[in-house]
Amino acid sequence: MTTPGRAKRAMAKLIFDDNLDLYILAATALIFTVMGSLNVIDDTKTLASVILALLAFLALSQIRSRRHIAEVTRSQRMDLTDFFMAAFPAELHQSRASADTWLFIGNTMSRTLPTMRGPLRRSLARGSRVQVLLLDPTNAALMQVASQEGSIPQDADHLAETVKRALDELLLIRDGTQGFLEVRVASFLPKIGVNAIDAETANAVVYVQHYEHRPPGEAAPIFKLTPQDGFWYAHYVAEARRMWEEGTPWPLSKVEAISRLPRPGLMAAYGSHLEQAMAAGRELLITGVTRNTLINSNYANLEEWLSAGTSVRVVLVDPESPAAKLAADRYYAERSVTSVKERIWHTLRLLQELKHSTGGDISVRLSQHPIAMGIVGVDTSTGKHTDTSSLFLEYFSYRARGEPKQIIRPHDGEWFEHFVAEAEKIWSDATPVDLDETRISNPDQ
Incomplete structure (x- = not known):
């Protein structure tokens, strides 16, 4: 009822x-x-x-x-x-700090890392799994494009240094906490930024940021997705995973670093590329007039490389030949022939000291030819080209400051073989120096 x-x-x-x-x-x-x-x-x-x-x-x-x-x-x-949101919500910071897993995909991390140093250390210390993908600072072409996309266009070299600082700090945090932090770099420009938090769980949350061209402030829109959003949640998580899988572990291996050397083109300085390539090689061929600066600045490295089994060949201009005077007149606007000769003798003494201190495989020869271009060949012996093979060319300007530089590799074709052949010809025509003498000294002194 x-x-x-x-x-x-x-x-x-x-x-x-x-x-x-x-x-x-x-x-x-x-x-x-x-x-x-x-x-x-x-x-x-x-x-x-x-x-x-x-x-x-x-x-x-x-x-x-x-x-x-x-x-x-x-x-x-x-x-x-x-x-859609114009800025990241405050809750994101707490979500990242308490996450068991966090995948970050961005360009430089220049704004995120300063706010996450403490929480990131604590997260790693308690066992969180963190993955970070940033731009590859060694990719010159990528840096050039990315430098024009931000809110304020900037120099590509400055952008590369910004990314390197973030990468270095991430490695320091990882080493300091012994936590599970994976760092990779992208050779492509991501179209979105991603904060994927606990993405494999029912409580997952993903923040996606659209990377607009030259935004006036924070790039927007920003939006939040959870598993309840179904298809689009799965879509963006899958894209984030694809980008991560395409990344290259940082720091780069020696082979990866060599493969990213700049394409043919003149430059004012090699930067870190020359040292990285020499460190990766098992055989070095160095030609030049005095090579005093190169040997001096890399003396400790050469000791290490020779002790580790690297083979080194060096060709200099014979200081007692007419070629020394010709080189001084042509290439050194502010140096006398006496100065040039003394620099050659000093380089010879350094090379002899390296031979005695390491017992390594180092050979030196003197050329009667006024060498017009310095070459550093890394793993360039004919028929033995490897992933690390590269040529560092330095053109000696006629009585002017600065020497234009260029880097070429085997896949650059006939010119690589051309310059290798030239360096080998200079070597074969030069006169061997006995590094086992008591001491090499300038006969004029």
């Missing part, structure tokens, strides 16, 4: 039901249909009036339904607008 209270609640529910007008319309139509079929009402005028009334009521119901649909549509549009 229905109680009065339950009856009142049922009545109230019916009165405030969104479909009340349809219930009334259906009931009325049913009643008059039955009455008509039973000839209770056989007055045509009466039936016509009832039908018109029902049609009017139906029209009003349709108007009401359309208004309701319009309100729902407006609500959905507002939800889509609210879905």
Whole structure:
């Protein structure tokens, strides 16, 4: 038996039901249909009036339904607008700090890392798994493009240094905590930034940032996705994983570093590329006039490389030949022939000391030819080219400051072989120096 209270609640529910007008319309139509079929009402005028009334009521119901649909549509549009954010919410910092896994994909991490140093150390110390993918600072072409995409265009070298500092700091944090921190670099420019937090769990949250061209502030829009978002959550997580898998572990291996040497083109300085290539090689061929600066600046490295088994051949201009004077006149605008000769003798003494201190495989020869271009060949012996093979060319300018430099590799074709052949010819025509003498000294002194 229905109680009065339950009856009142049922009545109230019916009165405030969104479909009340349809219930009334259906009931009325049913009643008059039955009455008509039973000839209770056989007055045509009466039936016509009832039908018109029902049609009017139906029209009003349709108007009401359309208004309701319009309100729902407006609500959905507002939800889509609210879905986008102009900046990262404060909750992101807490989510990253408490995450068991965190995948970060970005360009430089210059703004994220300063806010995450402490939380990142604590997360790693308690066993969190962190993966970071940034731009490859050794990729000159990538740095050039990326440097023009930010809110303020900047020099490509400056951008590369910014990324390197972030990468170095990440490695220091990893080593200091002994935590599980993987760092990779991308040879492509990501189209989105990603913070994927606990992405493999039901409580996952992913923040996606659209990388717009030269944004006035924070690149936007930014939006948040969870597993409840279904297809689009899976879509962006899959893209983040693809980018991560395409990344190269940092720091780069020796072979990876060599493969990223700049393409042919003149430069003012080799930067770190020369030292990286020499360190990776097992055989070095060095030609030049004095090579005093090169040997001096790399003396400790040469000791290490020779002790580790690297073979080194060096060709200098014979200081007692007319070639020394020709070289001084042509290539050194502010140095006398005496100065040039003394620099050659000093280099010879350094090479002899390296031979004695390491017992390594080092050979030196003197050329009667006024060498016009210095060459550092790394693993360039004919028929023995490897992934580390490269040539560092230095063009000696005529009585002017600065020497234009160039790096070429085996896949650059005939010119690589051309310069290798030239260096080998200079070597074969030069006179061997006995590094086992008591001491090499300048006969003029």
